[in-house]
Amino acid sequence: MAPTKENEDPSTNANEEWKKKAPYSIHEDGAGFKVVYEANCHCGRVRYQLNKEKPLASKFCHCTTCQTQHGAPFQWAAIFHKEDINFSHGHHNLEWYDPGEKSIAHKLPCKVRCSFCHSPIMDEGRNMILLFPTLINFKSEAEKRNFEVEMHMFYTHRVVDIPDGKPKWSGLSDDSDLIEDSPESAKKEWEKKKAEKKKEEKKKEKEEEHQDKKQKTDHKQNGENGKNEDGEKGYELRSKD
Numbered sequence: 544m545a546p547t548k549e550n551e552d553p554s555t556n557a558n559e560e561w562k563k564k565a566p567y568s569i570h571e572d573g574a575g576f577k578v579v580y581e582a583n584c585h586c587g588r589v590r591y592q593l594n595k596e597k598p599l600a601s602k603f604c605h606c607t608t609c610q611t612q613h614g615a616p617f618q619w620a621a622i623f624h625k626e627d628i629n630f631s632h633g634h635h636n637l638e639w640y641d642p643g644e645k646s647i648a649h650k651l652p653c654k655v656r657c658s659f660c661h662s663p664i665m666d667e668g669r670n671m672i673l674l675f676p677t678l679i680n681f682k683s684e685a686e687k688r689n690f691e692v693e694m695h696m697f698y699t700h701r702v703v704d705i706p707d708g709k710p711k712w713s714g715l716s717d718d719s720d721l722i723e724d725s726p727e728s729a730k731k732e733w734e735k736k737k738a739e740k741k742k743e744e745k746k747k748e749k750e751e752e753h754q755d756k757k758q759k760t761d762h763k764q765n766g767e768n769g770k771n772e773d774g775e776k777g778y779e780l781r782s783k784d
């Protein structure tokens with residue numbers, strides 16, 4: 544049966560759009576794209592280049608999704624902007640998987656693999672991509688060091704202990720707790736951040752409370768001049784009323 548409008552896959556046309564947008568848009572003949580690294584999947588059908596020496600961050604993720612998706616104890620991910628990558632070959636040989644909805648639709652964030660050998664290529668987020676540096680053909684130890692891992696995430700889900708002295712977060716960094724053999728300096732820094740956050744929250748609470756009170760008593764104070772117990776700040780708040 545010849546294909547008609549009715550039995551055409553409606554997603555086909557929409558799926559063409561991704562080829563024109565980063566990270567999938569191809570820089571023809573490398574136009575203006577400085578090649579710093581080259582990488583490929585296991586079968587070589589998918590090849591890409593990177594134009595930055597260092598990732599924005601490099602981490603090990605021990606979450607159970609990464610363990611299952613990579614068939615490995617943990618994931619090594621390096622974060623780049625979507626504009627930093629150029630698929631020099633076979634970018635149409637890609638497939639997607641959205642672990643949230645367990646679908647193969649191209650819906651962000653999702654996993655991106657070679658559709659032939661199924662090597663994981665990257666995780667595509669809304670603004671960033673998380674590459675897997677094991678695909679990069681490093682030409683020296685120095686190049687590899689540019690991807691040195693700064694921390695471990697979801698370390699509570701680990702299947703192996705890694706006593707490397709690097710910060711270890713129970714979940715996503717910053718939103719979770721530092722655990723295990725995290726370095727003292729990182730622990731101190733985190734305690735400081737936590738205390739500052741608490742102080743900031745308390746201050747905000749106090750300000751809101753104060754504003755509430757002020758709104759109730761302002762009509763009584765209209766005759767007095769500017770300052771209240773909070774000095775300048777209180778005056779500023781008042782003058783905006």
Ligand SMILES: [Zn+2]
Nearest residue numbers: 584586657660
């Ligand atoms: Zn492949």
Ligand SMILES: [Zn+2]
Nearest residue numbers: 604605606609
């Ligand atoms: Zn993970």
